Amino acid sequence: MTSLFSSYRLGDLTLPNRLVMAPMTRVRAAAGGLATPSMATYYAQRATAGLIISEGVQPSLIGQSNPGTPGLHTDEQVASWRPVTDAVHVNGGRIFAQIMHGGRVSHPDTTGFQPVGPSAVPAVGDVFTPAGPQPAPVPRALETAEVPEHARSYAEAARRAVDAGFDGVELHGANGYLISQFLSSNANLRTDRYGGPVANRIRFAVEAVTATVEAVGAARTGIRLSPGGTFWGVEETDVPELYAALLTELARLEIAYVHVEATADEDVLVGLRRAWPGTLIMNPVLPMGPKQTGREDADHWLGLGAELISFGRAFLANPDLVERLRIGLPIAPVDEATYYQGGDKGYLTYSTYQHAA
Template identity: 60%
Template sequence: MSLFEPVRHGRLELPNRMVMAPMTRSRAHGDGVPTPSMATYYAQRASAGLILTEGTQPSLQGQGYPMTPGIHTDEQVAGWRAVTDAVHAAGGRILLQLQHSGRVGHPGVHGLTPVAPSAVRADGQIFTPEGPKDYVEPRALTTAEVEDIVAEFTRAAERAVEAGFDGVELHSAMGYLLHQFLSDNANLRTDVYGGSLQNRIRFVVEVVEGVAGAIGADRVGLRISPAKALNDITEGDSAALYTALLGELAPLGLAHLHLVAAEDEDVNDKIRAAWPGLLMVNPLNSFPQPPEDGGRENAEQWLRRGADLISFGRGFLANPDLVARFRADAPLNALVPEGLYGGGDGGYIDYPVLGESTA
């Protein structure tokens, strides 16, 4: 199997198996409305088989970081429509990643106390408009509020379709809200959403079912990051947790499962075995620079192991034409770390494509 082979993804025909991974860039307006530069940024990368946007909050309460986009106001929908129109005009396909940050937030960002499965503060710090600050203790959601957030995700997915997206990806990874419910250290609940493994997966299952019912399962993907202690998350037996979760989700016929590969290969193998649908894999997390080959060798290894799609993060960030560069075995642009988060267009939409001068 080749990275350049076409593949069916839900309702979409993808021209290649290279996916632009979701990456926070903090370039939205302060009110969460996407900017014209964001439309340029995504359209530049339309040769990817599929684009996944940066994590986008379904509500103000769900915002974790400054200058991230939302999808909960009419103005935000209109801003995203300019992005999707630009990507589609360039021949691309794009999904909106929905991310509620849960306890990974701070009142300094939006004036609200973060919410979470339980009132358990994450260890560490988060960036705010006033610089890095310690995480605060979140407020535990009531059972009724958990049900409200399921509806919140559903409405956000409907708004994404209104904004012209080809579908959505639900972010149940990296220690954010959906992942917090799966956790055994962030979720200490005693109601139907906590305690047993079956209860801990309930919220994620309900969100996926709600969104799939609203816009169609073939327009919905799910991202997971098993056995990764990001944002102070632990899971207990990750293999058992995700085998149970995927057992509930497999019959729905989702467009994809997006696996951030675990260091434990046994966990990866069990997830592949438990998932009968399209599997997207993000093979590695490299910072601040991707490997010299942009992750191509690792990607091709994963295709041989049973992945259907490979998501590339910093490779696409620094190389809008990553597909063409891989096809031509051309050198890759160096990433500019200073332009990763926030700021202007430098290190954002000024990376050259093949044949352009870097001067």
């Protein structure tokens, strides 16, 4: 069976192992959506991963979901990311930027704008704002003529990402954010060419990926998906049909990878593996669920045909996760209270394994 520690060719990159650091929101950006020196240290500490995928980065101000998150839509933001990507590369790593448009999962107190979405249907739950959690507002439904502009925003951010030194980008098509909202059968109630049947609901995702491929190349473009996921209240009908259709269109674009979360039954996910001819990054456990990805989960999915395995929370508390898994060292627990609190505690303060003298 394929080893988690064997090398892999991904586009123009040679990954030294098959571990991917999954994108995780940490809300440590400076005012103006700027990356910081602490962020450079954080990612550099984890550069032994085969590939790092950054936290979600907004492609526009209206696309920002949470306060304290970084952007890639101004020259100042691009400049702030260069020390981050340089630090990863100096430490021998590779890093993609995850481009995340929040769509309806946002708030005017965060961005100054009414959120937008495929339809005027609010997300389920409270969204983060500078004043604390507040009920998700009703988004403004995008006019048909506006939709391509938001699809292109991923490509514009991708250009900036490459300028900032990222090795590529991952479009966030999962977890109830804008691409996921268009795929949804209850967040997307449109009757134009972006809503209704499967062929229309996948259109926004395909247009966003197509624009990104045209901007930075297929080898630098990936997408993350959560088939059947219910984050922020989204629902999807006909999950196998929906994602098989989407993967068929993405295969024509020959993108670097598809990154799939374990949000559906394994038989559905295995069917999607068979339907996707390219590289599959598998996130083997439900994001933010009760279980963290471990070596057994990784080996299981390598056996089912995934080429790469993404680890989330385990990478937060274990900057040396690759080595710990390689030689069977204990995996340190993560302090959930420090996920979003800001500052360096619970961010830069996790250490590599300390061997007894």
